[in-house]
């Protein structure tokens with residue numbers, strides 16, 4: 001028999017956290033539970049989970065912030081966000097921050113379990129690689145494996161930027177969006193241009209396309 005999938009549940013509402021832990025344990029998952037964003041981030045960085053169920057409104061560090069910090073530090077554990085905020089814009093924010101799925105509270109338990117199963121299935125199939133122009137981005141080792149030639153290592157920020165673009169290969173991101181998702185919004189948007197330049201220098205001009213007056217996207221099409 002396969003070992004059970006390991007889940008981290010980050011939820012600060014004690015009743016809901018208890019309910020989720022019981023439900024998921026009964027379903028055969030190995031569950032750990034935390035009630036704030038600081039501990040969620042710490043465990044998400046230091047332990048291996050098959051998925052994280054992440055409440056958006058968490059004390060200490062907000063759920064979306066936990067998520068983008070995990071992604072920036074090269075952790076691509078799939079995340080299902082639970083949130084009371086369910087407008088299309090809220091959902092887009094969650095998905096763009098790197099969540100695989102987004103479920104609005106209150107939710108149907110059967111739907112929650114089905115989405116979690118789907119997310120775990122997709123994750124197994126994807127096995128931590130993304131297509132990029134001219135090769136494959138290996139998320140675990142932060143390398144690009146060219147179609148021919150030896151792997152090219154990326155820095156943490158180069159990797160974070162390229163993986164954000166590669167996860168949404170048809171989407172054009174504004175520089176401000178990339179600044180906020182990849183660089184925590186703390187610096188000048190010029191940092192985005194700088195890292196696009198680094199990526200092009202390492203991987204060839206065609207790896208990131210400029211969409212004039214809008215922003216950047218994966219590849220030149």
Ligand code: CA
Nearest residue numbers: 012055057058
């Ligand atoms: Ca909450």
